[in-house]
Amino acid sequence: MTTQTNSPAQAASPDRPGATAHQAVDTTNAAAVNAGDRVVIFDTTLRDGEQCPGASMTLDEKLRVAEMLERLGVDVIEAGFAIASNGDFESVYKVAERSREAVICSLARAKHADIERAAEALKPARRKRIHTFISTSPLHRKFKLNMDEAQVLEAIADSVSFARRFTDDVEWSCEDGTRTEPEFLFKAIDVAIASGATTINVPDTVGYTVPEEYIALIRAIRNNVANIDKAILSAHCHNDLGLAVANSLAAVAAGARQVECTVNGIGERAGNAALEEIVMALRTRADIMGVRTGIDTSTITQASQLVSAVTGFPIQYNKAIVGRNAFAHESGIHQDGMLKNAQTYEIMTPESVGVNKSSLVMGKHSGRHAFKTKLKELGFELGDNAVEDAFRRFKDLADRKKTVFDDDLVALVSDEVGHEGESLKLVALSVACGIGVDHTATVTIEQHGTSHSASAGGNGPIDAVFDAIRKAIPHEAVLQLYQVHAVTEGTDAQARVTVRLKARGRSHGGTGSDPDTVVASASAYVNALAKLLEKAADAPEEAADPAIRSAAI
Ligand SMILES: CC(=O)SCCNC(=O)CCNC(=O)[C@H](O)C(C)(C)COP(=O)(O)OP(=O)(O)OC[C@H]1O[C@@H](n2cnc3c(N)ncnc32)[C@H](O)[C@@H]1OP(=O)(O)O
Numbered sequence: 001m002t003t004q005t006n007s008p009a010q011a012a013s014p015d016r017p018g019a020t021a022h023q024a025v026d027t028t029n030a031a032a033v034n035a036g037d038r039v040v041i042f043d044t045t046l047r048d049g050e051q052c053p054g055a056s057m058t059l060d061e062k063l064r065v066a067e068m069l070e071r072l073g074v075d076v077i078e079a080g081f082a083i084a085s086n087g088d089f090e091s092v093y094k095v096a097e098r099s100r101e102a103v104i105c106s107l108a109r110a111k112h113a114d115i116e117r118a119a120e121a122l123k124p125a126r127r128k129r130i131h132t133f134i135s136t137s138p139l140h141r142k143f144k145l146n147m148d149e150a151q152v153l154e155a156i157a158d159s160v161s162f163a164r165r166f167t168d169d170v171e172w173s174c175e176d177g178t179r180t181e182p183e184f185l186f187k188a189i190d191v192a193i194a195s196g197a198t199t200i201n202v203p204d205t206v207g208y209t210v211p212e213e214y215i216a217l218i219r220a221i222r223n224n225v226a227n228i229d230k231a232i233l234s235a236h237c238h239n240d241l242g243l244a245v246a247n248s249l250a251a252v253a254a255g256a257r258q259v260e261c262t263v264n265g266i267g268e269r270a271g272n273a274a275l276e277e278i279v280m281a282l283r284t285r286a287d288i289m290g291v292r293t294g295i296d297t298s299t300i301t302q303a304s305q306l307v308s309a310v311t312g313f314p315i316q317y318n319k320a321i322v323g324r325n326a327f328a329h330e331s332g333i334h335q336d337g338m339l340k341n342a343q344t345y346e347i348m349t350p351e352s353v354g355v356n357k358s359s360l361v362m363g364k365h366s367g368r369h370a371f372k373t374k375l376k377e378l379g380f381e382l383g384d385n386a387v388e389d390a391f392r393r394f395k396d397l398a399d400r401k402k403t404v405f406d407d408d409l410v411a412l413v414s415d416e417v418g419h420e421g422e423s424l425k426l427v428a429l430s431v432a433c434g435i436g437v438d439h440t441a442t443v444t445i446e447q448h449g450t451s452h453s454a455s456a457g458g459n460g461p462i463d464a465v466f467d468a469i470r471k472a473i474p475h476e477a478v479l480q481l482y483q484v485h486a487v488t489e490g491t492d493a494q495a496r497v498t499v500r501l502k503a504r505g506r507s508h509g510g511t512g513s514d515p516d517t518v519v520a521s522a523s524a525y526v527n528a529l530a531k532l533l534e535k536a537a538d539a540p541e542e543a544a545d546p547a548i549r550s551a552a553i
């Protein structure tokens with residue numbers, strides 16, 4: 001690990017999609033891998049990921065995920081645990097048949113039957129690995145395996161050498177390694193390597209370790225196992241304390257050159273280390289980590305969405321790298337910074353993980369810079385006063401509504417444009433409605449600076465409101481159309497109301513939008529009426545017509 005520091009400009013520079021084009025690594029050449037800066041990405045989405053309760057996948061789904069993992073550029077795909085079931089065997093076999101660059105791997109206990117089944121399933125693979133494991137911790141030895149130290153060492157020697165009969169790429173894992181006595185662990189690793197293991201994986205099976213401790217353990221293994229340079233050291237971390245990624249990075253800093261992980265971090269209990277987080281951390285902080293992976297990061301989002309779709313596990317909104325908020329900004333100050341220079345609030349570009357662009361989410365924390373930019377994107381060019389009015393209405397709306405969607409803004413701004421310079425303004429409205437209540441409404445409308453208030457009853461609140469408006473601004477135009485639709489989803493959606501009034505064979509349409517349907521309706525009616533009166537004012541002969549006559553003109 002180097003210690004040079006990094007400027008923001010440097011931090012963003014590795015973010016070119018495809019910058020680390022996939023190159024197959026010889027996973028059996030420990031000397032070359034250990035001497036280099038390439039971290040082997042071992043994906044276990046199809047094995048440990050699938051052990052996640054509720055995440056089991058069909059054969060077809062596994063094949064789609066395996067195909068995606070090849071495109072992502074992972075070095076090793078752990079396709080399953082061949083002895084677990086005929087279905088698991090078949091999926092390892094089929095993944096192996098379709099494999100291209102990646103090494104295909106099957107898990108096996110320290111049992112000949114498991115290893116033979118794994119070898120059989122891996123037969124069609126171009127590059128194959130058998131991953132055999134046994135627990136080494138005192139707790140597991142005593143209670144789970146009922147074996148003493150000597151028996152465990154014998155099982156290691158036997159299983160690893162047996163696996164080597166089928167392939168020269170054999171990984172050995174000390175299950176519950178982080179809770180094993182270090183001296184016994186060193187012995188066990190020594191035996192595994194002497195028996196032919198080319199990768200030594202040190203799992204934190206129960207997510208118990210912390211970065212400092214894991215660094216010390218990996219370093220101690222490197223310093224105390226005489227033949228350690230003949231194998232690649234690997235990290236396999238679980239997330240019980242939320243430390244899986246931090247621990248994996250710590251292991252890399254201490255010299256591990258393989259990381260085991262899953263897409264979206266799915267896995268047993270709280271999950272495994274998330275592939276996308278490890279890869280992007282190594283890439284974004286290459287300045288201090290000094291290593292690289294072969295992952296084409298621009299396919300990360302697609303991989304994440306596929307795994308979410310096939311497992312039915314939604315991606316947490318604020319999940320690092322692939323959550324829908326990972327490149328979304330709502331606060332005005334951040335949005336302003338983003339518009340001036342994206343590096344002010346983004347350490348990776350969205351394109352680097354396959355997202356088109358960052359999004360400025362409009363909400364109650366947004367400011368004018370972002371609001372104006374958003375309006376431009378939506379095709380609205382408003383004058384300064386109209387922007388101010390629309391911005392004020394937008395803030396009011398955002399206070400009342402959880403999410404302000406683009407469609408909300410379109411409705412709001414269309415209203416603003418449609419109501420600009422209007423001679424009538426709805427300034428107050430109250431209604432009484434419900435079961436066993438007389439439906440009544442009171443409105444106040446301002447016309448050329450004068451307030452007109454009136455109350456009326458009706459057959460329902462809208463009917464009462466329209467009648468009250470007719471009393472406040474007397475006219476005899478006929479209601480030709482009244483239409484309501486929800487602008488977006490949800491019970492807090494804005495209602496968009498269209499009203500058409502007809503007088504002398506000519507109709508005048510008005511619109512209104514508001515989360516309150518009654519307010520939206522009143523506003524649409526007033527908008528249509530204002531247009532009608534404006535037309536009448538332009539044509540004095542119409543003003544005399546009782547059909548469109550208003551007391552106020
Ligand atoms: C940390 C991990 O993720 S390890 C992988 C965990 N994944 C899985 O278990 C999923 C697939 N597993 C299965 O389908 C089944 O457990 C099987 C087919 C592997 C075994 O099923 P069964 O034969 O019915 O055994 P069961 O699962 O009940 O118990 C496990 C047995 O394996 C033994 N065992 C566990 N790990 C190992 C090991 N690494 N090497 C040898 N034996 C082991 C246990 O001691 C126990 O043995 P016992 O029957 O003599 O007490």
Ligand SMILES: CC(C)C(=O)C(=O)O
Nearest residue numbers: 133173175176203205
């Ligand atoms: C089998 C090993 C690698 C494992 O999954 C674990 O210990 O978590």
